[in-house]
Amino acid sequence: MSKTIAVIGTGLMGAPMARNLLAGGYTVHAWNRTRAKAEAIDDATVCDTVPEAVAGADFVLTMLSDGPAVDGYIFDTAVTDAMANGATWLDMSSAKPEEARRQAAHLASLGFGHLDAPVSGGTKGAEGASLAIMVGGDAATFAKAEPVFDAMGRPVHVGPSGSGQLSKLANQAIVAVTIGAVAEATLLLEKGGADPTAVRAALKGGFADSVILQQHGARMSDRNWVPGGLSKFQVKDLDNLLAEAGGLDIHLPVAQHVRDRFQRFVADMEGGDLDHSGLFLELLDQNGLKP
Amino acid sequence: MSKTIAVIGTGLMGAPMARNLLAGGYTVHAWNRTRAKAEAIDDATVCDTVPEAVAGADFVLTMLSDGPAVDGYIFDTAVTDAMANGATWLDMSSAKPEEARRQAAHLASLGFGHLDAPVSGGTKGAEGASLAIMVGGDAATFAKAEPVFDAMGRPVHVGPSGSGQLSKLANQAIVAVTIGAVAEATLLLEKGGADPTAVRAALKGGFADSVILQQHGARMSDRNWVPGGLSKFQVKDLDNLLAEAGGLDIHLPVAQHVRDRFQRFVADMEGGDLDHSGLFLELLDQNGLKP
Numbered sequence: 001m002s003k004t005i006a007v008i009g010t011g012l013m014g015a016p017m018a019r020n021l022l023a024g025g026y027t028v029h030a031w032n033r034t035r036a037k038a039e040a041i042d043d044a045t046v047c048d049t050v051p052e053a054v055a056g057a058d059f060v061l062t063m064l065s066d067g068p069a070v071d072g073y074i075f076d077t078a079v080t081d082a083m084a085n086g087a088t089w090l091d092m093s094s095a096k097p098e099e100a101r102r103q104a105a106h107l108a109s110l111g112f113g114h115l116d117a118p119v120s121g122g123t124k125g126a127e128g129a130s131l132a133i134m135v136g137g138d139a140a141t142f143a144k145a146e147p148v149f150d151a152m153g154r155p156v157h158v159g160p161s162g163s164g165q166l167s168k169l170a171n172q173a174i175v176a177v178t179i180g181a182v183a184e185a186t187l188l189l190e191k192g193g194a195d196p197t198a199v200r201a202a203l204k205g206g207f208a209d210s211v212i213l214q215q216h217g218a219r220m221s222d223r224n225w226v227p228g229g230l231s232k233f234q235v236k237d238l239d240n241l242l243a244e245a246g247g248l249d250i251h252l253p254v255a256q257h258v259r260d261r262f263q264r265f266v267a268d269m270e271g272g273d274l275d276h277s278g279l280f281l282e283l284l285d286q287n288g289l290k291p
Numbered sequence: 292m293s294k295t296i297a298v299i300g301t302g303l304m305g306a307p308m309a310r311n312l313l314a315g316g317y318t319v320h321a322w323n324r325t326r327a328k329a330e331a332i333d334d335a336t337v338c339d340t341v342p343e344a345v346a347g348a349d350f351v352l353t354m355l356s357d358g359p360a361v362d363g364y365i366f367d368t369a370v371t372d373a374m375a376n377g378a379t380w381l382d383m384s385s386a387k388p389e390e391a392r393r394q395a396a397h398l399a400s401l402g403f404g405h406l407d408a409p410v411s412g413g414t415k416g417a418e419g420a421s422l423a424i425m426v427g428g429d430a431a432t433f434a435k436a437e438p439v440f441d442a443m444g445r446p447v448h449v450g451p452s453g454s455g456q457l458s459k460l461a462n463q464a465i466v467a468v469t470i471g472a473v474a475e476a477t478l479l480l481e482k483g484g485a486d487p488t489a490v491r492a493a494l495k496g497g498f499a500d501s502v503i504l505q506q507h508g509a510r511m512s513d514r515n516w517v518p519g520g521l522s523k524f525q526v527k528d529l530d531n532l533l534a535e536a537g538g539l540d541i542h543l544p545v546a547q548h549v550r551d552r553f554q555r556f557v558a559d560m561e562g563g564d565l566d567h568s569g570l571f572l573e574l575l576d577q578n579g580l581k582p
Contacts, residue, residue, distance in 0.1 A: 097483060120494065120497045120498060120499070121497060132493050132494060132495075132496070132497045133493070134490065134493045134494075136485070154493075156489050156490075156492050156493035157489060158485045158486055158489040158490050158493055159484055159485035159486050159489070160484060162483070162484075163480075163483070163484060163485035163486070166479065166480060166483040166484075166485045167480065167485055167490045167493060167494075169479070170476035170479055170480055170485075170490060170499075171476075171494055171497070171498070171499040172499075173472060173475060173476055173479070174469075174472045174473065174476050174494075174499035174504065175498050175499050177468060177469070177471065177472035177475075177545070178465075178468070178469055178472060178499070178501070180468065180545040181464060181465045181468035181469060181472075181545060181546070182465065184464060184468075184543040184544075184545055184546050185461035185462075185464055185465050187541060187543070188457065188460070188461055188464070188532070188535070188536055188539070188541065188543065189454075189457060189458065189461055191539040191541055192388065192453070192454070192457040192535065192539055193450055193451060193453075193454060193457075194427070194449045194450035194454035194457045194458055194461075195449055195450050195454070198447050198448060198449040198450070199425065199447075199449050199458045199461060201447050202423050202424070202425045202445075202447035202449055202458060203411065203423060203425075203458075203462055203465075204423075205423070206411045206412060206423045206462070206502070207411060207462070207466050207501075207502050207503060208411070208461075208462040208463075208465035208466050208469070209501065209502070210469070210498075210500065210501040211497070211498050211500070212498060213465065241479070244479070244483065245479055248479070248482040248483055250478060250479065250482055250578050250580075251577065251578055252475040252478070252479065252574075253475075253548070253552075253574075253577070254468070254471040254472060254475055254545065254548065254549065255472070255475050257544070257545065257548055258545065261544075283543075283544075286542065286544070287541050287542055289541075
């Protein structure tokens with residue numbers, strides 16, 4: 001008999017992930033606050049409540065906005081009382097490592113497994129079942145859940161509970177700082193009279209190359225700030241990163257610097273809903289230059 | 292009849308580049324300060340002096356330590372007097388954009404062409420004829436030299452004189468800042484109990500991925516500081532970048548920050564001859580942590 005996955009949160013990411021689980025032969029119980037979004041998933045069993053969705057499920061998969069949203073179900077006894085013996089919770093939302101650890105401990109106390117498994121790759125990765133899935137939790141639980149993740153992307157076990165979220169934060173920090181670097185390279189090339197588009201082509205495949213250089217660099221050259229990744233979420237991610245670093249008693253100066261710049265872009269320059277490549281605008285502004 | 296290239300400077304980079312020109316059917320006049328290094332290139336005509344090397348050559352290719360070293364030949368009348376009518380100078384050394392512009396102007400006044408064409412890809416790229424070649428100068432001169440560059444790698448015309456060097460500086464800035472980002476991600480993951488090696492595998496192909504994440508990240512995890520790229524050269528490159536930015540009246544805050552950190556690593560921590568991934572040691576030191 002095929003395993004059953006309760007998918008809680010079938011938004012832009014969760015819906016294509018649920019479809020890939022169905023394509024992989026799993027039974028899917030779908031729940032979403034806006035029921036129509038769950039109903040749009042062919043072959044899923046749409047549920048009226050979260051307890052109804054988790055009942056009889058081997059895995060509960062959450063894809064929600066943040067840790068507190070996930071807390072709302074994990075710490076709801078109506079939900080955990082409805083869960084099947086031996087069920088495992090897969091939280092694929094992006095959250096704080098400390099939230100993941102707390103959730104894992106709570107579920108363990110009730111006899112359930114938990115993995116924190118945030119993703120990278122966006123809606124494209126979700127649709128193409130090519131998400132990078134960073135998984136924190138114990139190895140035996142990971143082994144049990146690995147086939148489920150395989151239906152949605154490429155899972156890697158990165159350490160104990162919280163490590164998946166920690167990896168996601170590291171990912172976001174590298175992305176944010178690389179945007180900062182590409183913005184400065186782009187400005188230098190523009191002011192110095194070189195053609196940034198040609199330079200990006202020249203650097204392709206080399207040490208300075210990255211998706212950020214090619215995609216976000218092109219957005220900077222084109223002055224195209226249509227998101228993509230929102231600058232306000234970049235601030236949230238960097239704040240989570242720095243809070244975690246603070247808890248570990250470490251100082252991350254480049255991430256801190258770039259966070260302050262994104263914060264300025266969001267708070268003082270109305271950049272929150274622009275793509276995070278818009279940090280280029282903040283750099284121009286710092287230099288007294290017009291977009 | 293095959294074209295003749297005078298290769299001035301047949302060191303770690305110049306020697307394999309000369310071999311690839313020979314393999315591409317060109318005649319090579321080789322000159323090196325240490326003659327034995329030129330003699331090691333089979334089928335090259337080894338010359339005793341630079342004027343002897345440039346005599347009769349269609350292209351003069353310099354691969355030297357910096358701009359002043361190239362100046363030593365471009366502004367030497369014994370050299371330019373010996374050059375053939377219509378010869379073109381290809382400076383593939385890494386130098387300052389202003390040096391390239393000055394050299395180009397001087398050679399133009401004597402009726403010679405000039406392209407600044409620094410490379411990225413290291414000795415591996417030189418040996419495999421896969422160098423990224425960033426070329427500044429006028430389009431007609433580039434078109435004439437393109438087949439010569441093709442024998443050594445992948446040339447891209449990036450703008451007028453100086454633009455090749457400007458692109459190389461942009462490349463170096465992105466590399467340096469990305470190292471700073473990867474160092475912070477690595478420290479966070481280590482301190483937070485995740486496995487950086489697994490995380491690098493998880494992030495492969497995604498937005499945070501780069502050669503720097505994979506190669507330099509691995510060096511940080513392994514505490515392996517064997518160069519690779521020397522930290523003292525990273526300071527030199529960043530100083531050149533910031534001088535150029537200053538001349539253009541722009542401020543590049545992330546590059547400035549990372550430059551100051553590399554400078555501290557070189558000046559106060561004896562890091563100059565260590566690989567540039569050693570910036571991780573500077574981050575540990577800032578955090579009062581042992582390597």
